[in-house]
Amino acid sequence: MTAMIQLSNVSKWYGSFQVLTDCTTQVAKGEVVVVCGPSGSGKSTLIKCVNALEPFQKGTVLVDGISVGDPKTDLPKLRSRVGMVFQHFELFPHLSITENLAIAQMKVLGRSRDEAHERGLKYLDRVGLKAQAAKFPGQLSGGQQQRVAIARALSMDPIAMLFDEPTSALDPEMINEVLDVMTGLAHEGMTMMCVTHEMGFARRVADRVIFMDQGHIVEDCTKEEFFGAPRGERAQQFLSKILQH
Amino acid sequence: MNYHWDWGVFFKSTGIGHEIYLDWFITGLGWTIAVALVAWVIALILGSLLGVMRTLPNKALSGFASGYVALFRNVPLLVQLFLWYFLVPDFLPESLQTWFKQDLKPSTSAYISVVVCLGLFTAARVCEQVRTGIEALPKGQSNAAYAMGFTLPQVYRHVLLPQAFRIIIPPMTSEFLNVFKNSSVASLIGLMELLAQTKQTAEFSANLFEAFTMATLIYFVLNMSLMKLMGWVENRVSVPGLIGSNGK
Amino acid sequence: MMDFSQIVPALPALADGMVLTLKLLAMSVAGGVVLGTLLALARLSSLPLLSGLAKFYVNYFRSIPLLLVISWFYLVVPLIYTWLTGSFEPVGAFTSCLVAFVMFEAAYFSEIVRAGIQSIPKGQVNAGYALGMRYDQVMRLIVLPQAFRKMTPLLLQQSIILFQDTSLVYAVGLLDFLNAARSKGDIVGLPHEFLIFAGAVYFVISMGATQLVKRLQKRFAV
Numbered sequence: 001m002t003a004m005i006q007l008s009n010v011s012k013w014y015g016s017f018q019v020l021t022d023c024t025t026q027v028a029k030g031e032v033v034v035v036c037g038p039s040g041s042g043k044s045t046l047i048k049c050v051n052a053l054e055p056f057q058k059g060t061v062l063v064d065g066i067s068v069g070d071p072k073t074d075l076p077k078l079r080s081r082v083g084m085v086f087q088h089f090e091l092f093p094h095l096s097i098t099e100n101l102a103i104a105q106m107k108v109l110g111r112s113r114d115e116a117h118e119r120g121l122k123y124l125d126r127v128g129l130k131a132q133a134a135k136f137p138g139q140l141s142g143g144q145q146q147r148v149a150i151a152r153a154l155s156m157d158p159i160a161m162l163f164d165e166p167t168s169a170l171d172p173e174m175i176n177e178v179l180d181v182m183t184g185l186a187h188e189g190m191t192m193m194c195v196t197h198e199m200g201f202a203r204r205v206a207d208r209v210i211f212m213d214q215g216h217i218v219e220d221c222t223k224e225e226f227f228g229a230p231r232g233e234r235a236q237q238f239l240s241k242i243l244q245h
Numbered sequence: 246m247n248y249h250w251d252w253g254v255f256f257k258s259t260g261i262g263h264e265i266y267l268d269w270f271i272t273g274l275g276w277t278i279a280v281a282l283v284a285w286v287i288a289l290i291l292g293s294l295l296g297v298m299r300t301l302p303n304k305a306l307s308g309f310a311s312g313y314v315a316l317f318r319n320v321p322l323l324v325q326l327f328l329w330y331f332l333v334p335d336f337l338p339e340s341l342q343t344w345f346k347q348d349l350k351p352s353t354s355a356y357i358s359v360v361v362c363l364g365l366f367t368a369a370r371v372c373e374q375v376r377t378g379i380e381a382l383p384k385g386q387s388n389a390a391y392a393m394g395f396t397l398p399q400v401y402r403h404v405l406l407p408q409a410f411r412i413i414i415p416p417m418t419s420e421f422l423n424v425f426k427n428s429s430v431a432s433l434i435g436l437m438e439l440l441a442q443t444k445q446t447a448e449f450s451a452n453l454f455e456a457f458t459m460a461t462l463i464y465f466v467l468n469m470s471l472m473k474l475m476g477w478v479e480n481r482v483s484v485p486g487l488i489g490s491n492g493k
Numbered sequence: 494m495m496d497f498s499q500i501v502p503a504l505p506a507l508a509d510g511m512v513l514t515l516k517l518l519a520m521s522v523a524g525g526v527v528l529g530t531l532l533a534l535a536r537l538s539s540l541p542l543l544s545g546l547a548k549f550y551v552n553y554f555r556s557i558p559l560l561l562v563i564s565w566f567y568l569v570v571p572l573i574y575t576w577l578t579g580s581f582e583p584v585g586a587f588t589s590c591l592v593a594f595v596m597f598e599a600a601y602f603s604e605i606v607r608a609g610i611q612s613i614p615k616g617q618v619n620a621g622y623a624l625g626m627r628y629d630q631v632m633r634l635i636v637l638p639q640a641f642r643k644m645t646p647l648l649l650q651q652s653i654i655l656f657q658d659t660s661l662v663y664a665v666g667l668l669d670f671l672n673a674a675r676s677k678g679d680i681v682g683l684p685h686e687f688l689i690f691a692g693a694v695y696f697v698i699s700m701g702a703t704q705l706v707k708r709l710q711k712r713f714a715v
Contacts, residue, residue, distance in 0.1 A: 248572065315700060316696070318699075319657075319695065319696045319699040319700045319703065320657075320692045320695050320696050320699075321657035321658070321660040321671070321692075321695050322657070322660075323660045323661060323663060323671065324660060324671060324688070324691060324692045324695060325692075327675070327688055328688060328689075328692060331684060331685070331688065332684075332685050332688060332689070335685065422556070426556075426557065426558035426559070427558070428558075429558040429560040429561060430560060430661070432560070432664075433560075433663065433664055440558065440560060440561055440564065443561070443564075444564055447568060453568045453569065454569070457561070457564075457565040457568070457569070460557075460561060461553075461557055461561065461565075464556060464557045464558065464561065465553070465556050465557065468556035468557075469556070
């Protein structure tokens with residue numbers, strides 16, 4: 001398997017405070033990797049380094065062989081090939097659902113309006129929200145908004161998807177509708193890197209689990225190993241806390 | 246002292262040509278609107294540009310914009326007007342100088358000065374509103390746009406500005422109204438806009454209560470109409486489901 | 494070429510102008526805040542007539558230019574004075590400008606004060622009443638002290654705007670700082686230099702005051 005996403009010795013500082021220390025890992029094509037860890041452990045920062053939303057000072061990140069940190073890299077082009085889903089959905093509130101799905105296809109990929117709408121609606125249908133096409137984000141529930149956000153990312157035909165705590169801003173009853181869409185994606189072979197606390201999801205669909213603490217990647221192993229007997233004490237504490245509820 | 250009330254004064258002859266006093270008020274209102282609208286267009290374009298610059302990561306650009314705001318907000322409008330009207334023309338190249346001072350009608354050169362002055366003055370205020378609007382948006386919005394492959398100009402054009410401009414319509418409305426009110430400084434460099442015409446009427450007719458009451462009424466009605474207009478604009482562009490929008 | 498050397502001998506005259514500017518400013522702010530507070534209380538009153546009148550006053554003065562108010566009052570205040578007192582004693586430009594500023598700025602100050610009063614939680618008022626206080630005591634002892642603390646930065650900012658706006662008294666020939674600089678400049682034959690100097694002084698004072706208010710705001714924000 002070739003690595004779709006390859007992080008090597010990534011380090012990052014905010015001023016003198018180090019948020020990431022020597023992070024090395026990879027996500028192979030078709031692999032689903034879950035990143036977890038206590039808050040402030042650097043997991044969100046790490047995933048944002050993959051598409052350079054967060055700049056890093058040391059190390060390299062390769063996406064499909066292209067170096068993210070290289071100043072010569074065409075970042076917009078690279079980002080357009082990697083889908084990202086955010087904790088707070090980040091649909092554009094001034095655009096209708098259809099326009100949300102189409103705008104980047106048209107402005108970034110140069111697709112025609114018709115093609116962009118057709119594709120957008122196809123994915124909207126896939127997440128089960130075709131009926132909401134004409135509405136505005138503010139008229140949808142959180143779970144619906146997040147499913148639209150996933151459809152928006154998918155309609156760019158991404159080679160990989162990044163999920164940054166996609167369910168942590170949702171009411172409990174809406175979490176599953178989003179996880180179901182993500183599970184479907186994983187089964188279809190999408191390359192996925194997910195920052196999430198949903199250990200049930202990790203158990204069901206993850207190939208590997210990464211555990212981070214204080215900017216370090218502490219565990220990086222298959223899910224069987226991770227849920228079987230995590231080696232580190234911090235990971236054990238974290239798991240016992242999170243699995244209690 | 247006896248004051249001679251006469252509300253019919255507006256229909257009396259001014260003694261100059263066939264004009265009645267009402268004509269003066271209409272001409273004055275015309276100038277006021279001509280000054281305010283053109284100045285507003287300048288302020289809107291320049292101010293938006295400066296407001297965007299203030300939010301850019303580039304230190305030189307944002308520094309320039311902050312400097313502009315500091316300068317234009319801390320010098321009184323009247324001083325700025327005198328600078329534009331009395332001082333700047335003397336620093337123009339020879340040919341432009343003769344054009345401005347001799348070829349143009351006095352009212353035209355005064356008009357140009359006041360429009361430039363008021364446009365640049367208001368631009369500083371518009372800049373602050375635009376900046377506030379952009380900064381009020383969650384960081385995630387621009388992140389999401391970048392993540393989809395938008396370039397920086399696209400992020401502003403498609404994501405940040407359409408939202409920021411909607412947020413700032415109420416404060417921009419008061420800036421818009423301010424341009425109309427501030428345009429009255431033009432009377433101090435001899436442009437015969439509404440206030441100047443009012444003073445002239447007061448002096449000519451000696452009916453100063455009536456003249457100033459009329460001016461007040463015109464400003465009041467103008468203000469209300471513009472507020473209605475902006476309210477209509479706000480409604481037109483309001484997004485369903487967004488906080489502050491009237492639609493469901 | 495610019496020649497700023499002539500400004501030095503003119504400084505006493507300019508200082509006189511600045512004294513008048515600051516005097517007008519201080520008296521206008523004081524009067525404006527007092528009248529503005531009364532307007533805000535009237536606006537928030539439960540009597541529809543009182544709050545309606547206050548609302549009309551505020552909307553009225555906010556929809557007309559300050560320069561119109563100054564020009565109008567310059568002509569009208571002496572007339573009214575004569576009507577009221579029957580005496581023909583001339584009312585100076587300073588007094589009519591002061592009345593204009595106080596009445597005009599009160600409309601703006603009252604909006605700030607109103608927002609300040611409304612930002613105080615209702616529970617504070619209830620607590621005051623529960624202790625047996627009357628309306629005026631609740632306002633004077635509980636609400637207004639808290640509200641003024643919150644709105645001091647805004648009141649100061651508005652005062653800085655007013656500081657710049659005092660230059661509009663040029664319209665009625667009052668010798669404030671700007672007018673002093675203009676007339677001195679004309680006499681000496683260096684109008685540009687004096688105008689630039691005046692602009693620079695206004696800039697330094699209002700910029701400095703703005704920075705000061707910002708620092709104050711940070712300290713108040715605790």
